[in-house]
Every structure is written in C-alpha cells, then in structure tokens.
Amino acid sequence: MEAGMNIQKIPEEHINKVKEALQSVNPEKIPHLIMNLLEVFAQFKMDVAVTGESGSGKSSLVNALLGLDHDDEAAPTGVVETTKEPAMYHYPNNPHVRLWDLPGMGTLTFTSKRYVETMNFDLYDMFIVVTSERFRENNMLLIDEIQKRKKPLYVVRTKVDNDLLSQSKKRSFSEINALREMRDECLKYLCEKNLNVPVFLVSSHNTQSYDMQNLKNTLEKVAPELKRDVFPIFLANLSTAPGRKAMAIKRHALKSGKMKEKDLHKLLKIYEHLVDGTEEVKAALEALVHFQLDVAVLGETGSGATTLVNALTGQKNGTRGSADAKIPATSPQYPDIRFWHVSGIERVMDNSLKEKQILDNFDFSIIIVSDWQKTFHMELARAVRELKKHYHFVQTKIDLHLQVKEDLCCSETEILDGLRAQCAKELQSMKATQSQLFLINSLDTNSFDFFSLESVLRSDLDTIRTSAFAYYVARIVRQKQEPHTCKTL
Numbered sequence: 001m002e003a004g005m006n007i008q009k010i011p012e013e014h015i016n017k018v019k020e021a022l023q024s025v026n027p028e029k030i031p032h033l034i035m036n037l038l039e040v041f042a043q044f045k046m047d048v049a050v051t052g053e054s055g056s057g058k059s060s061l062v063n064a065l066l067g068l069d070h071d072d073e074a075a076p077t078g079v080v081e082t083t084k085e086p087a088m089y090h091y092p093n094n095p096h097v098r099l100w101d102l103p104g105m106g107t108l109t110f111t112s113k114r115y116v117e118t119m120n121f122d123l124y125d126m127f128i129v130v131t132s133e134r135f136r137e138n139n140m141l142l143i144d145e146i147q148k149r150k151k152p153l154y155v156v157r158t159k160v161d162n163d164l165l166s167q168s169k170k171r172s173f174s175e176i177n178a179l180r181e182m183r184d185e186c187l188k189y190l191c192e193k194n195l196n197v198p199v200f201l202v203s204s205h206n207t208q209s210y211d212m213q214n215l216k217n218t219l220e221k222v223a224p225e226l227k228r229d230v231f232p233i234f235l236a237n238l239s240t241a242p243g244r245k246a247m248a249i250k251r252h253a254l255k256s257g258k259m260k261e262k263d264l265h266k267l268l269k270i271y272e273h274l275v276d277g278t279e280e281v282k283a284a285l286e287a288l289v290h291f292q293l294d295v296a297v298l299g300e301t302g303s304g305a306t307t308l309v310n311a312l313t314g315q316k317n318g319t320r321g322s323a324d325a326k327i328p329a330t331s332p333q334y335p336d337i338r339f340w341h342v343s344g345i346e347r348v349m350d351n352s353l354k355e356k357q358i359l360d361n362f363d364f365s366i367i368i369v370s371d372w373q374k375t376f377h378m379e380l381a382r383a384v385r386e387l388k389k390h391y392h393f394v395q396t397k398i399d400l401h402l403q404v405k406e407d408l409c410c411s412e413t414e415i416l417d418g419l420r421a422q423c424a425k426e427l428q429s430m431k432a433t434q435s436q437l438f439l440i441n442s443l444d445t446n447s448f449d450f451f452s453l454e455s456v457l458r459s460d461l462d463t464i465r466t467s468a469f470a471y472y473v474a475r476i477v478r479q480k481q482e483p484h485t486c487k488t489l
Helices: 012-021 030-043 058-065 115-119 137-148 160-167 175-192 212-240 243-256 261-272 277-290 305-313 352-359 376-386 398-407 412-429 450-481
Strands: 046-052 087-090 097-101 126-132 153-158 199-201 293-299 329-331 334-343 364-368 390-395 437-439
Touching: 012 277, 012 450, 030 261, 030 277, 030 450, 046 058, 046 137, 046 212, 058 097, 058 126, 058 153, 058 212, 097 212, 115 137, 126 137, 137 153, 137 175, 153 175, 153 212, 160 175, 175 199, 199 212, 212 243, 212 261, 212 277, 243 261, 277 450, 293 305, 293 450, 305 329, 305 334, 305 364, 305 450, 334 450, 352 376, 364 376, 364 450, 376 390, 390 450, 398 412, 412 437, 437 450
Parallel strands: 046 097, 046 126, 126 153, 153 199, 293 334, 293 364, 364 390, 390 437
Antiparallel strands: 087 097, 329 334
C-alpha cells in the first residue's frame, strides 16, 4: 500500500449524503455525537402494533408469530373481543422487536371514531393491519392514520383457510384463483391510495400454509432496515412534537422499557446539535450499513503476513482470490471487514511521516512478531498507539519456533508460556494491556491460538467499528467544510 493512499470506506452516494446532512455540525463534535447515537440506537426497541377490527384474528396472529400453539397461547383469543388494553410480547430471536396486541376497533369500548386517539398510534413504530373475510372501510381508516405518521405497515388478511373452505363448495372453485382474488381485493384499495404495502394471506391455525412463513421471514429479514427507518422518526417526535405528544411518547418509552432514561437524555442532547435531526440520523445509519472496516496485517518481509490474511479469510496460498498487497481480502466470516497484508513494512520504518500515512489508513492492526530479540514490533505498536488505534500481536510460524527450541529441556507448554509472559511484560511496560499475543501456525488453523485469535477479532472489531465509523465521518465532513486553496506558481 502506498503512503497517502486514500481508501474509500463508504460508497460515494452515501458519502455525499453524510456530507450534506452534517455540513453544519462542528466536525470536532461529530465522533462523540455519532458514538452516542449508535450506542442508543443499538438498545432501541422497535414496537410493532398489531391492529384491526374486533374479531379479525389479531391475537391469534400474534400467537402464530410468537410460534405458540393454541394450548400455549400468550395473547388470549376468543369469539368476542378479549384484548382490553395493549399487550406487549417480545418477538422470538430478536430482542429489539416487540409485538403489541392492540384491542380491536369497532366495539362499544373502542369505537371507530375515537379508536386511533385512544390507542395513540404515535407510540408505535410500525403497524400490522389485520383484516379478515373482506377489506373494510375501517381498515382504510387505520391505514390513512398510519400514513399520516409516515410509519411502515403490513396488511395481513387472516382466516383464509375458512374463506377457502366456504368457497370450495362452488363448482368452479380453484384455490389459486381464490387466493389471487383475496390478495387483489386488498391491493385494489391500497392502489387507490397509491400505497405500495406488502400484503400477506395467512391462517393462524394452519401456519405451514399460505403466507405465514413468508410473513415471519420478511419481518426477520427486514427488521434491521425497518429499525433504521423508524428510529429517526421516533427521535423527531420525541424532540419536536407538541408538548403533550412528546411527553406521552417519553412516558411510554420509559414505562414499557423501550428505552432507558439515560438513553432518552442522550438523544435529546444529540438533537440539540442537529439542524434536521431526521435526515442527519438517517444518513448516518444508512452510511454505517455500508462502512468497511480496514484491518492491517503488518510484518517484515517473509514474516507470513500474506499467509495469515489467507488463513483469516479462508483462502489458500497461491490460489485465485488469495491476498494481494493492493487488493484487500474479504470473507463471509467477517462481513464489512477488509484485511490488508502489509509486508515489508521495515522499508518505511525510518521515515516516520510515510509510516504514519500508511498506518493511518487502517482502523485496527495485527502486528506480526518475527524476532523477539528485535524491537521492530514494539516500534510499530507505538506508532499505531500514537494514532489512537488498537492492535494485537501475532507470532506466526510458531511450529518452526518450537522445532528450533526442541533441544532445550523444556516442554512445548513451557516454551509457549514463556513467550506469552515475555509479551505480557512488554505490553505492561507500554501500558498497552488491552492488546494480546496469539501464537499461531497459519498453515494449520486448528492448532495453537488461531481459534482464540478469530474469536477475539470478531468481538473487538465489532466494538471498534462504531468509533472508526464516527471518526471517518468527522474526517469527510471536515474535508467538505475546509476551503479549497490554490497554490500560486
């Protein structure tokens, strides 16, 4: 890699959106703002309200989505309206999605005219509008209210097994045609409103048929995207809505455990620094999805940097796709992470400026120890630390090291423990106790510390990703704000 080389970590279209959205924010404050924002976003719980007319099968649908059968149902069901107040359930396999079973619309208790106001649709992030037998006026009333709030929704027609059984008595009955007609009826009303809303036909009692599994899969697949869409809306409502509305949202969030009070306080402080909170937050969250974390494997010529990168990314040495100095290596095991092997680093160690320019391209470093008698690896570590970035040490070719030491009257365990103790002492002297040493043979990933290295990398890189993204955004915003100057010849 060349000194001063500019690595693009986010696609150009998202870079432009971030620059535009945050152009009025002081770049010095951006890292702290973004890290706080992402910390709160990670804990944010998306509330999905299941609503519809009384008797439409809302509670049965909730039980089906929870994976419960009729004997173990969480939401009470019956021929009369059994849900008297909103009831919350955690969605399986996703602790940040919650289902809310709302009372049915159109009863003496919850009349159509006052239903939306009584249920307070402002409290929820997304809606599943449940209809059965046919699409009714009340369904469109609910959808209109949801659209006013600019919140995502699905339409689910339940009890399709009953509808099909009723129609099967007709001589010209075709299940495929009957299902198409049901779906077209829902789509007809949605198209009249120019709404592109997903429609699912389900049976809560026969969950293996029709669209139930598709509904579950869709919810699970798009939940992260939906969460990114609704979070800026929640923040805007919390910060700019009229007093009574904002207080109701805050009270509901705290009482239901949607957010902690300290996180709500952080959000409000963040919003004070933003001009258009919704757009700025949305741009940052979208950019994070595409952000690439760059990891350098640093070593002297012949240290095994290329072999280590190939081992981490599951490539074989010398095969197509194996590590190339100018092209980062990627792997499904490490999504959104790029590994760069930077061997021959000793050639730039005497040029501190060039060394800094190269190292500053990376968010995290794996420093290869070639010879403990030299101080090369410690000098590299100091240079990385000066850039306020993290690293770990890896001694490669540990099998060869053991072969050299086999004449000593020591066991393999004693030799390895001695190396670890030596590294721990050096790290302590540098006050770099967060770094670790891993002893590996890159050609045999099942031996020594390779599994531990992978486990620690996954954990550390996930944590580092947030801060790396925040500082990168600050850098590109600063570049946009700095006036371009022309040199006089």
